[in-house]
Amino acid sequence: MYNSSRVWSPPPPSYRTVPNEEAGLSDEHTPLKPRAVCGKRLATLKVLAFIVVVALAFHLVSDYTDTERRRRREDAVARREDAVRAKEDAILADEERRERAELAWWDLTMEKRCLGYEKRIYHAELLNVPASEDAHGWCMKTSIDIHGITYDHPELCTSELIDGAIKTIGHWTVRSNEPTCKTWWGGHQKKDCFGAHKRRVEAKLFNHQEPWDNWAEMCFSTPSEFAWQKFDHPDTCENKGRDGIVGSWFIEVDESECP
Structure with a gap:
C-alpha cells in the first residue's frame, strides 16, 4: 500500500513555443522555408x-x-x-x-559599191513564205551559198515594197572572192623624214572602182607589204584627183637614215 502522506510536487515547466510539437502539429504560418523552396x-x-x-x-x-x-x-x-x-x-x-x-532565195544580186577591201553587200528575195508565218523570223533562219561559202543566215532582213507587193529581202556582207573589190598598193617611194628615226613612205592605190566606191573606205582598208613588214592599212590617205589615191606610212628607220 502506498503512503497517502507523500508530498505532491508540480511537473517541471515547459519551454515549448508550439503546441503539440512532439506530435508534428504546427501552426499554418510557421514553416516558411519549405514553401519558398x-x-x-x-x-x-x-x-x-x-x-x-x-x-x-x-x-x-x-x-x-x-x-x-x-x-x-x-x-x-x-x-x-x-x-x-x-x-x-x-x-x-x-x-x-x-x-x-520549201523556202528558196531568188535573184541574188551584188551591189555595185564596195564597202572596203574584198567586201561587198549582196541581197536576195526569200520565196514561198506563207502569209500566216513570221517572214522576218524565217528569213533570219534560212541559209545561202555565195561563192562556195555557206552563210547560215543573212546579216539583215528587210520588208520592201517591190512591184506593188511586200517582199522579204536578205542582206549579206561578203568578204572573199570579190576581185573588183580587191585593191592593192604600188609604186612605194620613200619620202622625207618624219621625226626622229621615222620616214614617210608613199604609195598609190590601184583597182579603185570609181564612182561607186568610197575612196577613203578602200584606202584605209587595203593592206600592204614593204620593207619586209606587213601593214593592215596606211596611216593617212589622200585623194589627189588625177594623180589618184595616195596612202602614207610612217616607218621606223635607222638613226643614220633619219637622225
Whole structure:
C-alpha cells in the first residue's frame, strides 16, 4: 500500500513555443522555408516547360518552312522544264513548217559599191513564205551559198515594197572572192623624214572602182607589204584627183637614215 502522506510536487515547466510539437502539429504560418523552396521548383518547371514549348514550336515552323521552300523550288524547276519543253516543241514545229514550205532565195544580186577591201553587200528575195508565218523570223533562219561559202543566215532582213507587193529581202556582207573589190598598193617611194628615226613612205592605190566606191573606205582598208613588214592599212590617205589615191606610212628607220 502506498503512503497517502507523500508530498505532491508540480511537473517541471515547459519551454515549448508550439503546441503539440512532439506530435508534428504546427501552426499554418510557421514553416516558411519549405514553401519558398517549393515555389522555386515550380517556377523552374514552368521555365523549362516554356523552353520546351518554344523549341517545339520553332521545330514545327522550321519543318514547315523547309517543306514549303522545297515545294516552291520543285514547282519552279517543273515550270522551267515545261517552258523549255514548250520552246523546243515550238522550234521543232517551226522547222517542220519551213521544210514543208520549201523556202528558196531568188535573184541574188551584188551591189555595185564596195564597202572596203574584198567586201561587198549582196541581197536576195526569200520565196514561198506563207502569209500566216513570221517572214522576218524565217528569213533570219534560212541559209545561202555565195561563192562556195555557206552563210547560215543573212546579216539583215528587210520588208520592201517591190512591184506593188511586200517582199522579204536578205542582206549579206561578203568578204572573199570579190576581185573588183580587191585593191592593192604600188609604186612605194620613200619620202622625207618624219621625226626622229621615222620616214614617210608613199604609195598609190590601184583597182579603185570609181564612182561607186568610197575612196577613203578602200584606202584605209587595203593592206600592204614593204620593207619586209606587213601593214593592215596606211596611216593617212589622200585623194589627189588625177594623180589618184595616195596612202602614207610612217616607218621606223635607222638613226643614220633619219637622225
